[in-house]
Amino acid sequence: MAADTTVATKKSVWDGGHSPFNVRWGKLYMWIFLVSDAFTFSSLLVAYGTLRHRFTDIWPTPGEVFTHFPFIHGHVPLAYVGLMTFILIMSSVTMVLAVDAGHFMKRKSVQLWLGLTIVGGLMFLGSQAWEWYHFIEGSKGGAYVLADGRFARTDDLEPGVLKFHGGKSVEGAEAQALISTATKHIEGANLRENEYGNTPLFGNFFFFITGFHGFHVFSGVVINFIVFILVSKGALDRKKDYELVEKVGLYWHFVDLVWVFVFTFFYLV
Amino acid sequence: MSEEFISPDIHHEHVSHESEEKAHEGLNTKVIWKVFWILLGVTVFEVSISFTSVPKTILLYTFIALTIVKAYYIVGYFMHMKFEKIPMQWSILLPFVLIVYLIFILIYEGTALGLITL
Structure with missing residues (x-):
């Protein structure tokens, strides 16, 4: 509050000459982009919700689909996506610490935290690749479309048992008879069919929503890496301005924010 | 425009460094880690109640409410919106x-x- 203060006459903040938002243009521009991106993700998730409500009788229960965990034989529903959430939240924390260090122009500290954020992002992408692999590969037994049109899944842990949507199941000779007259055997998942439920929409939404989010994470890692190089070369020290870290930070937190919603609406409910 | 939008520290020619730094006072390393523990705690709680026999409808609304809580902390603190x-x-x-x-x-x-x- 010294020489650069204009005379405080009674005028509106919108009269020009200063920033009504008290945010510099670059940061505001990032926010405007994030709002539009948030609308895109919202539309995808709302479309998922709409069609799930439309096909509520055949839609797979996520807790029965995402049951794999590395090195564990058996069903561990949601633990793996829980771990992925932890990785992403953790990398969001390291990013906010990098932004915080940037305010004090501590280059070494920014390098450390930004580097850890990149590692976190790569860990998340690796986890997602692992999850996609198991989703596409599916179980050993797959699923059957029976002669009467019903859809039945098998369970690798309980061989010879056919499970229907809603918890009913048959086993033994009855199951064998149904399998021998089945019209279709589905293994794994692709864009046309999947063994998790009698609707291709579930697979389509899985690939599209988690894929779109994963691509955001990938772009975020690339952008973080570029900023990391700029910081390391001292470009931001010469400018005496670490706002760039803040801007990529906003993008990275947004990616974390979207995952929070994907986690709830795709995996939990 | 109404009076509430006028505040003395925005009568600068541009966004000054002092006012930016003042805005960051609300967020320090201690607060950042506190927010981290809240986010982690809520996520662990969500995963653990998804296995209980709580009725589906109650679970659904609990999950939505907790997601909004998490979004509030990410946007408010990590993205600094609370201090804008x-x-x-x-x-x-x-x-x-x-x-x-x-x-x-x-x-x-x-x-x-x-x-x-x-």
Whole structure:
């Protein structure tokens, strides 16, 4: 509050000459982009919700689909996506610490935290690749479309048992008879069919929503890496301005924010 | 414009470093780690209650409420929105009223379509 203060006459903040938002243009521009991106993700998730409500009788229960965990034989529903959430939240924390260090122009500290954020992002992408692999590969037994049109899944842990949507199941000779007259055997998942439920929409939404989010994470890692190089070369020290870290930070937190919603609406409910 | 939008420290020619730094006072390393533990705790709680025999509807609304709690902490603290000027907060957050409307009409529509074909 010294020489650069204009005379405080009674005028509106919108009269020009200063920033009504008290945010510099670059940061505001990032926010405007994030709002539009948030609308895109919202539309995808709302479309998922709409069609799930439309096909509520055949839609797979996520807790029965995402049951794999590395090195564990058996069903561990949601633990793996829980771990992925932890990785992403953790990398969001390291990013906010990098932004915080940037305010004090501590280059070494920014390098450390930004580097850890990149590692976190790569860990998340690796986890997602692992999850996609198991989703596409599916179980050993797959699923059957029976002669009467019903859809039945098998369970690798309980061989010879056919499970229907809603918890009913048959086993033994009855199951064998149904399998021998089945019209279709589905293994794994692709864009046309999947063994998790009698609707291709579930697979389509899985690939599209988690894929779109994963691509955001990938772009975020690339952008973080570029900023990391700029910081390391001292470009931001010469400018005496670490706002760039803040801007990529906003993008990275947004990616974390979207995952929070994907986690709830795709995996939990 | 109304009086509440006028505040003395925005009568600068541009955004000065002092006012930016002042805005960051609310967020320090201690607060950042506190927010981290809240986010982690909520996520662990969500995963653990998904296995209990709590009725599905109650679970659904609990998950939605907890997701909004997590979104509040990420946007408010990590993305610094809690410490921005009020006009800035409204400009960014108000458009999401449209999303609430979109959710309402499309979920309603999806449910209705499901009932028609039954």
